[in-house]
Amino acid sequence: MAQGHVARRCLSKGPVSAAYELKVNAGEVRRDNAQVALAAKFDALHDSLALLPPVPVRTDDPAQSSCTSSSSLLLLLSRSLASAQSFFRKKFNLWFFGPPPRGMYIHGPVGVGKSFLMDLFYASLTVPDDNSCCNNDSLKHVKITKRRVHFHEFMLDVHHRIFVYKQKHPQGDAIPVVAQQLALEAQLLCFDEFQVTEIADAMILKRLFSLLISDWNVVMVATSNRAPDALYEGGINRSLFLPFIDMLKHTSDIISMEDSQNDYRLENRADGQSYFWSNNGGHGDNNISNKVQAQLEEIYGGTASTTEAESIPVLFGRTVQVARLNDRCAWFDFSDLCYQPLGAADYISLCRRFPVIIMERVPQLDANHLNEARRFVTLIDACYESRTRLVLTAQVPLDELFVDFEAQVQSSDGDEELFVNDKGGNSSSFATTMIRTKKGEVYEWSATGRIGVSLAQLSAANDLAFSFRRAESRLVEMGGKEWGRQ
Template structure:
């Protein structure tokens, strides 16, 4: 969708706002291929929602075959989104023109236990900063480990990267997520760097939902590009997006109380497990604003679990002689696609 927005923007710059650019963009895409595959098909952005129906209609009119996977049935796409009624025709188009096949599994393969890497460090103190520095040296350029700033450009805007060593970039949470950044910025960063360190990450309550959503978009970009990720957080991962106080308040509203001997973290872990099985149920527990948000938060935690594994970190690190060649080849292939996209 970022690519589509770029093409639309370019057409408008060349021909003005009076030209309907969607059919031309669709024709360009159709010329490139007759089958279009989307993994993780979703719509969370109102700008995407406003053009998707017309874009899909135009693509189909050129005979393009669409194959997608999604965590949601078409009827549940863009649930509770802004101006969702304008997206309903796109949903009807998907239901009428595509075959919807349910491939259900109770196994979240990202949560299968793997050797831990120790990527995540909690507590924002000098100890955590020291760990982050060690990872920076490990993932950066060993011959030139001293950090230096760089600037990347996205659609004419500049992204300031405060600390860089080789292909590793280091931000504080405020430097990366506290700024008006979005998917286009994160995708550009993935093309420029192979590893990311984000420090000083706070726990985010209901009042920081905009920061949480932005952070999840960043996590998705890192995961899909197979990049490395190191975090230092003020709270355990299970409490990144919902605070302990919110958990306690939610339990009270359900007529439940927290066992004095029990751990809030245990409750949170249990609730997140339930969330992945039944997001609709928990979306009504006043912890989330809707199904889409509940799914997004659960998927982010699942992906963080996988990215914390030793296998994820070692992929592409030159450990083929220890049996890691298939993982390295897979990583190199994914990263090469990122570089191709940036050309």
């Protein structure tokens, strides 16, 4: 296609659609009708951001006034004043600027282009370089403070801000202060992999986002594998979380890509240099293991560059230990990172420190390894977001690594058994959580059962089963030759 024709076509569309067309014409992606439609919606949001009210001037934190320790009345008055300021600010913005732009919540299967299109939108909010064919005054490039972050990492940041605030003001209300901090840092928040599995997150979200959106005019864009009504499904005290879902629907356009079935990540198959497996279990020809070991040593960079063990700082004053490392690579056994009580904060810190992480002896992950699998999926997400190269050795091929399962509740009364949809309640002799594997095998899953967790965690198990598909897809993409920071 002639360059002039490409330029005219580019200028006839909004910035996100134009960027998408460039990638299609360059052969980087295949045109997908669902992606074209999503790009057009991002174009509309891009235009509406030009009318976004300015960020308000920072207000004083009532908890930092001298009255906090001596006069609860003055503290109450100062908070009332802050509330009144917020009320009149919202009324003025609504009258002068009109209603704030609606956000977007995009849900659908893995690999259909949700994050890809969101990233094109995110990039469109910066001034293009001189080489872009779309560098034309007819395309408005909105200048806006922004932040793009994996939702895991965002919530860790929120919890850390609350922790820091509470250290100084044990009796203070941290949420308004944290909301103000976040709003002053970014008018647009783009979240990848929006999901809610923890009660602590569920209790924070409604109030935090209400302040961000209603008081501070922050616009939220999120991608998720879950529809809004399926968020925190079956979680503890979910009724307290439902107002957040209502607010999400009220302030955001809910866009479904559930009909898209193409996982485009799987079209770029791994090059075989990031995932190794052997099923000999120590029997038969050991040359395979020796060859893999030699490849791992080459990736690592040899033992000559090994340094002493290192403690990597983590949020909340913790550390994670690394026994084998050099300046660019850390080497672990699966048990080091996934059998230990580690989480997203630990894995994010490791990814920030090391461009390459090697992990040996990854087992096949099924309903018998729920906690370990959950940590492993979280590690994959952290590596994916930071473009850290994750090199694995496993007992099975990649397409057999995650064993599909579903979690259900089984109620019994006498000799009768009944599978019910309601996932609430507590474990008892009449309500036992069950895990059904892909092969149809059923295992008890209760506080005293073989898995060792309670019925209240059923939602997390279902989310994990859902996350398996995303993790496998991401591992395929991360196995490509161009993957990684170095």
